[in-house]
Amino acid sequence: MEDRAVEQKIVMMNLAQCWQCKQYLPPGAEIRSRQMMTSVLAGRRDHLKQYELVSLCTACDDAVAEKQKQEEDRTGQNMVWVGRIVGMLAVNRIFYHIGWPLPIAIIVTVGLLWYGILGRSMLGLWIAENTLETSLEHTTATGEPTLLAIVIILAMLVTKYGWNEPQQENLPAEGGSR
Numbered sequence: 001m002e003d004r005a006v007e008q009k010i011v012m013m014n015l016a017q018c019w020q021c022k023q024y025l026p027p028g029a030e031i032r033s034r035q036m037m038t039s040v041l042a043g044r045r046d047h048l049k050q051y052e053l054v055s056l057c058t059a060c061d062d063a064v065a066e067k068q069k070q071e072e073d074r075t076g077q078n079m080v081w082v083g084r085i086v087g088m089l090a091v092n093r094i095f096y097h098i099g100w101p102l103p104i105a106i107i108v109t110v111g112l113l114w115y116g117i118l119g120r121s122m123l124g125l126w127i128a129e130n131t132l133e134t135s136l137e138h139t140t141a142t143g144e145p146t147l148l149a150i151v152i153i154l155a156m157l158v159t160k161y162g163w164n165e166p167q168q169e170n171l172p173a174e175g176g177s178r
């Protein structure tokens with residue numbers, strides 16, 4: 001009887017505990033390890049954060065993973081928008097520089113963003129602008145940069161969407177590979 005009590009105690013000691021919900025995990029249950037901030041030491045100037053490898057149950061680990069993913073997505077989305085705004089300003093400036101009226105420049109810039117070709121158009125226009133800078137001094141043709149800008153935008157649209165009709169992709173492939 002005494003031996004049995006000792007044995008039970010040992011089993012209890014071996015049970016892992018979820019750091020988050022403090023639940024004891026039954027033997028055989030999946031235990032996840034994760035680096036978590038376990039304590040914050042408030043200092044006079046800054047806070048010292050302590051990270052430790054802790055054991056979590058699957059439910060808590062999934063919840064933490066989901067929360068971290070959401071935070072990363074939010075940061076990623078913010079970065080994408082910062083990039084878009086910078087890109088829009090840059091493209092707008094180029095259009096304005098080649099003599100387009102501001103309202104048209106803004107409309108075209110928004111259009112580029114809408115079609116998802118703002119980034120590549122910006123690069124194309126920027127390269128064209130820099131090569132034109134030198135050639136513009138020799139030529140008086142003002143229509144040239146505008147034409148070039150339109151050609152670049154059309155080229156970017158083609159590289160993104162291609163010449164093919166979209167519905168052709170839905171047609172079953174002849175011969176049937178599968």
Ligand SMILES: [Zn+2]
Nearest residue numbers: 018021057060
């Ligand atoms: Zn838990």
